[in-house]
Amino acid sequence: MRVGLVCPYTWEVPGGVQLHVAELAEALIGLGHDVSVITPSDDEAPLPPYAVSGGKAIPVPYNGSVARLAFGFLAAARVRRWLREGAFDIVHVHEPAAPSLSLLACWAADAPLVATFHTANPRSRAMSASAAALQTALEKISGRIAVSEAARTTLVEHLGGDAVLIPNGVPVAKYAQSEPLPGWPGRLDGRLGGAERGGVIGFLGRMDEQRKGLPVLLRAFGTLARRRPGLRLLLVGPGPSDVLAKVDKGLRERITVLGKVSEADKVRAYHSVDVFCAPNLGGESFGMVLTEAMAAGAAILASDIAAFRSVLRDGEAGELFRVGDPDALVRGAERMLDEPALRERLSAGARAAVRAYDWTTVAADVAAVYQTVLPAARPSEPGRLAPASPPGLG
Amino acid sequence: MEVFHALLGDLAIVVSVLGLFAFYISWRAGRLDRLHTRVETARAALDAALVRRSAVVLELASSGRLDPATAVLLAEAAQDARRADEPDARELAESHLSGVLRAVVEQDGFHQELTGRPGGPELYTELRMAAKQVYLARRFYNDAVALTRLARRKRLVRLLRLSGRAELPDFFEIDDEPPKMAA
Numbered sequence: 001m002r003v004g005l006v007c008p009y010t011w012e013v014p015g016g017v018q019l020h021v022a023e024l025a026e027a028l029i030g031l032g033h034d035v036s037v038i039t040p041s042d043d044e045a046p047l048p049p050y051a052v053s054g055g056k057a058i059p060v061p062y063n064g065s066v067a068r069l070a071f072g073f074l075a076a077a078r079v080r081r082w083l084r085e086g087a088f089d090i091v092h093v094h095e096p097a098a099p100s101l102s103l104l105a106c107w108a109a110d111a112p113l114v115a116t117f118h119t120a121n122p123r124s125r126a127m128s129a130s131a132a133a134l135q136t137a138l139e140k141i142s143g144r145i146a147v148s149e150a151a152r153t154t155l156v157e158h159l160g161g162d163a164v165l166i167p168n169g170v171p172v173a174k175y176a177q178s179e180p181l182p183g184w185p186g187r188l189d190g191r192l193g194g195a196e197r198g199g200v201i202g203f204l205g206r207m208d209e210q211r212k213g214l215p216v217l218l219r220a221f222g223t224l225a226r227r228r229p230g231l232r233l234l235l236v237g238p239g240p241s242d243v244l245a246k247v248d249k250g251l252r253e254r255i256t257v258l259g260k261v262s263e264a265d266k267v268r269a270y271h272s273v274d275v276f277c278a279p280n281l282g283g284e285s286f287g288m289v290l291t292e293a294m295a296a297g298a299a300i301l302a303s304d305i306a307a308f309r310s311v312l313r314d315g316e317a318g319e320l321f322r323v324g325d326p327d328a329l330v331r332g333a334e335r336m337l338d339e340p341a342l343r344e345r346l347s348a349g350a351r352a353a354v355r356a357y358d359w360t361t362v363a364a365d366v367a368a369v370y371q372t373v374l375p376a377a378r379p380s381e382p383g384r385l386a387p388a389s390p391p392g393l394g
Numbered sequence: 395m396e397v398f399h400a401l402l403g404d405l406a407i408v409v410s411v412l413g414l415f416a417f418y419i420s421w422r423a424g425r426l427d428r429l430h431t432r433v434e435t436a437r438a439a440l441d442a443a444l445v446r447r448s449a450v451v452l453e454l455a456s457s458g459r460l461d462p463a464t465a466v467l468l469a470e471a472a473q474d475a476r477r478a479d480e481p482d483a484r485e486l487a488e489s490h491l492s493g494v495l496r497a498v499v500e501q502d503g504f505h506q507e508l509t510g511r512p513g514g515p516e517l518y519t520e521l522r523m524a525a526k527q528v529y530l531a532r533r534f535y536n537d538a539v540a541l542t543r544l545a546r547r548k549r550l551v552r553l554l555r556l557s558g559r560a561e562l563p564d565f566f567e568i569d570d571e572p573p574k575m576a577a
Contacts, residue, residue, distance in 0.1 A: 060467065060494055061471065061489075061494055062467065069463070070463075071464045071467055071498070072461060072463070072501045072503075073460075073501075073504065074503055075461070075463065076461035097466075099462075099466040099467035099470075100463055101463070103462050104463050107461070107462045133456075133462045133466050
């Protein structure tokens with residue numbers, strides 16, 4: 001199948017949507033599809049072989065911050081040319097409501113359209129003056145996908161209709177095998193041993209973001225560290241330099257803060273800990289960190305929030321503890337640190353459960369959506385919307 | 395008798411000084427009042443210029459002469475500017491509209507593309523005028539505000555509360571840099 005993927009945000013700036021498009025493209029290519037991606041991009045910046053530039057992204061105030069989008073006559077012309085030359089069976093746009101290439105592609109495409117909605121955007125467009133322009137473009141979409149329940153709810157509230165839920169994928173193979181970081185023992189090497197080898201608990205995520213729940217873990221570590229003189233804590237992720245301000249001075253040397261690390265080191269970090277902790281307080285519609293840790297086969301200890309409970313199959317693929325309760329975290333961690341067999345079981349459970357989130361599986365689900373819309377919207381029934389039809393003729 | 399005359403003379407001086415002072419005060423109050431009126435007039439002109447700019451942008455967005463991405467971007471920025479009522483939010487929304495307008499209008503080929511379509515040249519001119527008007531109106535308004543605030547800071551004005559119940563006018567601080575446009 002010839003698939004055209006449209007990314008609305010500039011390729012050079014790392015972001016969830018860009019990563020999703022890249023990984024989906026690679027997975028679809030892996031499944032034997034013919035894929036081309038169009039994305040805003042600086043002309044000099046290197047793009048992967050399957051991607052073409054839809055024009056330079058322009059920084060512009062949008063939704064309360066500055067977004068880098070591609071719009072205007074030139075971008076529209078580039079999209080039209082890409083569509084013409086690509087002769088796609090399916091055009092799959094991402095975030096079609098954003099005023100960028102995706103919306104332009106909806107407007108100009110003749111091929112059946114599939115759209116993926118990523119964000120839970122609280123902004124109501126129902127009464128907006130742009131509703132007409134959006135509506136015309138969005139009505140052409142035959143298959144709508146939401147990456148999370150929250151994104152689906154927003155979509156239904158603001159645009160009506162419905163969407164199928166297909167979560168973000170994880171490139172499981174990329175996470176499955178890796179060396180631990182230098183100086184870290186690596187996990188699952190049998191018993192944790194005596195006082196000098198008390199195990200490692202790991203955390204990954206933004207350290208200054210309240211809902212990631214790092215303070216809960218730090219309080220629990222205070223208790224755990226006093227009982228286990230060899231226990232260490234590994235924190236990975238961006239955040240302020242004073243994250244340890246509230247931690248006992250005596251314990252600080254047993255906590256390592258790595259800050260923001262490369263993708264490769266992130267994978268190694270998952271392989272460096274005995275217990276991986278996700279103490280989130282809520283708000284996480286879909287835990288990418290969790291599925292990555294599962295792909296790495298980490299023994300997971302996570303908050304019992306609905307999204308995590310469902311990803312971890314009610315505790316089969318990871319131990320759950322009461323949200324925001326450091327004592328519950330301590331009990332769970334002690335059990336896991338004391339029982340190598342439990343860690344082995346959770347690790348195996350995580351590796352099994354994460355297969356449902358592997359990009360290969362997810363891309364196959366997406367391809368099934370393509371198949372579904374393909375025959376229904378085959379070319380030119382009369383009355384179909386023509387792109388840019390002059391007024392009076394349309 | 396002598397004493398009475400002397401007293402009368404002193405009284406005349408006191409009365410005339412008081413009279414002069416009262417006259418001076420009323421002149422000062424009148425000046426302040428004129429300044430307040432000027433602020434109000436300038437504010438009305440500024441509001442009109444801002445509303446006009448949003449209206450022109452919305453018209454352009456819904457004209458069907460732009461690509462939909464640009465249309466959505468413009469329409470949402472104009473809509474936000476028109477809906478914001480709380481002062482800080484309004485300043486932010488109007489600044490955003492200025493930014494969006496520059497990003498859209500200063501793109502290569504925008505002028506040729508828009509003016510090459512029916513009704514395009516008129517819209518282009520209107521847009522240029524509307525952006526310029528906001529720029530001018532805001533400068534005149536802030537100028538009036540600055541003078542008024544200066545006048546109200548004077549000791550006499552504060553002591554005698556010459557400004558009455560009139561609120562201290564606030565500056566309107568936004569990014570109103572008009573887009574670079576062909577004449």
